[in-house]
Amino acid sequence: MACGEGSGPYGPRMGNELSVDVHKRHAGGPEIAAVLRLPLGAHSVTVLFGPSGAGKTTVLRLIAGLDRPDSGSIRCGDDLWYDGAAGVDIAPQRRRVGYLSQDYAVFPHLTVRGNVAYGARGGAAHIVHGLLASFEVSELAERYPRQLSGGQLQRVALARALAAQPRLLLLDEPLSALDDPTRLRMRGDLRQLLAGVQMPAIVVTHDRTEALALGDSVAIMIGGRLRQAGPVESVFDSPADADVAAAVGVETICPARVLSRSAGLVTVEIGHACLVAVDTAGASADVFACIRAESVTIERNAPANPTSARNRLAARIISVTPEGPLARVALDCGFRLTAIVTRQSGEEMRLREGEHVTAVVKATSIGIVPRGAGTLPG
Amino acid sequence: MEWQALWLSLRLSLWTTLILLAIGLPAAHWLTFSPRRWKFLVEAVVALPLVLPPTVLGFYILLAIGPHSPAGRWYAAVTGGMLPFSFQGLLVASVLYSLPFAVQPFASGFAGVDRRLIEASWCLGVSRAATFFRVIVPLSIPSIVTGMILSFAHTLGEFGVVLMVGGNLAGITRTVSISIYDDVQALNYDAAWHTSLLLLGISFLVLAATYGLRRRVWAVWPPYGQ
Numbered sequence: 001m002a003c004g005e006g007s008g009p010y011g012p013r014m015g016n017e018l019s020v021d022v023h024k025r026h027a028g029g030p031e032i033a034a035v036l037r038l039p040l041g042a043h044s045v046t047v048l049f050g051p052s053g054a055g056k057t058t059v060l061r062l063i064a065g066l067d068r069p070d071s072g073s074i075r076c077g078d079d080l081w082y083d084g085a086a087g088v089d090i091a092p093q094r095r096r097v098g099y100l101s102q103d104y105a106v107f108p109h110l111t112v113r114g115n116v117a118y119g120a121r122g123g124a125a126h127i128v129h130g131l132l133a134s135f136e137v138s139e140l141a142e143r144y145p146r147q148l149s150g151g152q153l154q155r156v157a158l159a160r161a162l163a164a165q166p167r168l169l170l171l172d173e174p175l176s177a178l179d180d181p182t183r184l185r186m187r188g189d190l191r192q193l194l195a196g197v198q199m200p201a202i203v204v205t206h207d208r209t210e211a212l213a214l215g216d217s218v219a220i221m222i223g224g225r226l227r228q229a230g231p232v233e234s235v236f237d238s239p240a241d242a243d244v245a246a247a248v249g250v251e252t253i254c255p256a257r258v259l260s261r262s263a264g265l266v267t268v269e270i271g272h273a274c275l276v277a278v279d280t281a282g283a284s285a286d287v288f289a290c291i292r293a294e295s296v297t298i299e300r301n302a303p304a305n306p307t308s309a310r311n312r313l314a315a316r317i318i319s320v321t322p323e324g325p326l327a328r329v330a331l332d333c334g335f336r337l338t339a340i341v342t343r344q345s346g347e348e349m350r351l352r353e354g355e356h357v358t359a360v361v362k363a364t365s366i367g368i369v370p371r372g373a374g375t376l377p378g
Numbered sequence: 379m380e381w382q383a384l385w386l387s388l389r390l391s392l393w394t395t396l397i398l399l400a401i402g403l404p405a406a407h408w409l410t411f412s413p414r415r416w417k418f419l420v421e422a423v424v425a426l427p428l429v430l431p432p433t434v435l436g437f438y439i440l441l442a443i444g445p446h447s448p449a450g451r452w453y454a455a456v457t458g459g460m461l462p463f464s465f466q467g468l469l470v471a472s473v474l475y476s477l478p479f480a481v482q483p484f485a486s487g488f489a490g491v492d493r494r495l496i497e498a499s500w501c502l503g504v505s506r507a508a509t510f511f512r513v514i515v516p517l518s519i520p521s522i523v524t525g526m527i528l529s530f531a532h533t534l535g536e537f538g539v540v541l542m543v544g545g546n547l548a549g550i551t552r553t554v555s556i557s558i559y560d561d562v563q564a565l566n567y568d569a570a571w572h573t574s575l576l577l578l579g580i581s582f583l584v585l586a587a588t589y590g591l592r593r594r595v596w597a598v599w600p601p602y603g604q
Contacts, residue, residue: 066497092500105498109516118512119502164502 016040018168018200022062022072022082030224032069034059040077040168043198045191047215047232049205051247055224056204057102060170063202064099065092076167098161098169098199103177104153106145112156113141119164131159135193150178151186155193162197169194169201175210184280187213188370208248212236212288212369220244252291254335255371258284266368273334276310277366284370295365296339298329299358300349311366313337315359320351327351331359380573382549383557390465390553391533394472398480398529401473403522406484407510425478432475436542439471443543468544468551472533479528487521488514527588531581 020036032055038046048056061067062082063074071084081090092099107115116137117128132138135155145153154174161169174190175183191214194201203214211218212232219229227247228240233255236248256268256275266279268289275289298315315333322328327346331337337359341351351357409421427435443461444450453461461467491514499509515522537555544551546560554577561570 064497064501066500092497093503093505095501096503097501099498099501101494101498103494105492105494107495107498107513109513118499119504121503160502 016077018063018077019073019075020059020063022059022069022074024058024062024067024069026058029053029058030055032058032062032224034062034221034224034226036219036226036229038200038202040200043195043200044216045194045201045203045214047203047205047211047218048221049208049211049215049218049248050221052206054206054221054247056206056221057172059221060099060172060202060204063168064097064170065090065095066099096164096166096168098158098164098166100154100157100161100169100171100174102173104157106148106153106156106160108145111142111144112137112148115145115156116159116163118160121163121165128163131163134196135159149182151182151189154178154186154190158193158197162199166199169197169199171201171203173204173206175205175207188284190214191370208236208253209290209367209369212253212290212371220247222247249292252289252293252296252335252337254289256287256289256368258287265363268368271334273313275313275361275366276363277368278364280368286371288367288369288371290367290369291337291361292365293328293338293340295361296331296337297360298331298339298341298349298351299360310363311361313359313361315357317351317353317355317357319353320346331357333359380552380554380557380561380569383552383554384573384576386465386549386552387534387554390468390472391530393469394476394533395480395526395530397469397473398476399522399526402477402480402484402525402529403515406481406488407514409481410485410488424481427475428478432536432538433542435475436471436539439474439539440543443467443470462543463545463547463551465544465550468540468553471539471543472536475536475539476529476532479532480525483521483525483528484518487518487525490521491517523591524588527584531584534577534581534584 017040018036018038020034020038022032022034024032026032030053034055036059048059050056058067062069065081068089069082069084072082073080073084074082076095079090080086080088081095082088107118110118113128113132116131117125120128129138132141135158137152137155137159140148140152140156145156148156154177158169175186178186187210194203194214203210205211205214215232217230218232218235220227220235222243228235228244233253235244236253254270256270259267259269259274261267261279264279265276266287267274267276268287270289277289313333315331315337318330318332318336320327320329322343323340325343326340327343329339329341329346329351331339339359341349349357405424409417409424440462441447442449443453445454445460445462450461453459453466459466461470495513495517496509499513500506504512535555536553537559540551540553540556544553544556546552546556552560554573558570558573558577561567561573
């Protein structure tokens, strides 16, 4: 029980790490072979990112002790949680991991207070009271889960996990059970909650905007294997190989600065270019602008009539890469923008390297994601 | 009207239900959550009373608890009495006879508890035993109530096993179903008519109360996520 009890209630001792090196074969899923190191000293959020079926949830369950690896070892700080060769397998009860499953698994027969107090160490009423308050569910304390919204259930589940004073949080697709508007709102809220509890966390997601919004670092998992890890921005910007590139997508992700906001729209500056987008970033000044390659149109000559698209950018073609019936066009418009056109229209428009064109992006096609304050360079 | 027989039947049913609650809950837990491959054999044994003729079951129980059996000798050594043709012997037979009526609803209730709730409890540091009482049992209340009521009603109506193991001793083993049989044998149709009607009424009330209660209990916690 060493690594959770260093400095303060939630402050793990500096210099420790969670080290996972496991192997598991199971029916109906990929063979898992995961090597993962997560520093526990920094209260950072690591995103385990990958396509559905990559084995991300299984890795979380192995760490929590809910599934058993075939071989390998899991170590948390000084504690050995699992060692196949030595026959060590610590029960989930003794690992002290806060595990949130996809649908939060809030106990339906207990009130909100009953849920939060359920695993509270020592059952201390003031800890429960404090958590209810800090997760803004005090006024719901006597309600039952069926009377709560998805976002409220998530906060109750987080408060319940923290009441047990874990040393590590594991969140499995924490936003996937929510409807779209709630998901957008909770993305920012969850980031703040995670930053507020000062605890290392691993968040599983297959959604790149969630990965960007929540993660300090990211580990890419494909087909049961961890393929690349590092700071979110660098991994997403420069994938190590084609598989990782395909998993993260090679769409445009640019750090951007908010210039102004009005009527639900936000104007952001990327390099020397300005873009107008639908505002989903809350109050953040520093954001990521995410543009899917499919939603970028290329025009040869600016048309006389204005279109509904708000963003028209002068661009120079960096490269044109054929991809089956499509062609991927890399553009320089002050920042690097990727577009996808059909090969046929690319040939009709005679898109060549070095040519000057106009890139058009609708405001509704630009995803604006808040950037974690002070967690990324720039 | 056989008030003595009715009282005996009610006592027998109540005791049987309580004993089945005590042994049925752990048995159902084991059957639901044990990873053992051979547990289907135990499931089959528990379900045997559903298909065996009561005479066959009664015959084996009679042999098993008889004065020459190990169980019978042990019982005689401890209590000085005999199990066959006694209330205690009848109780043993009733518990075995009604076992599937308790264990099967219990087990299906446990199996219906969302696995993620159980795992959430473990991750919160709560032991498996405590999780059983704090999560699994509360979420299985409707099934547990159903199992208890079915055990009670089934014991109230048992006939063949009682006849084999208990005989027909007034105040000791003469249950209400036996008394009805006796009345009919003696062409005493009036008494049979009254007792039968009473048994029918009690059985209906018990079952109606169960299903009514079940509905209200469900209303407190609907299936998760609904």
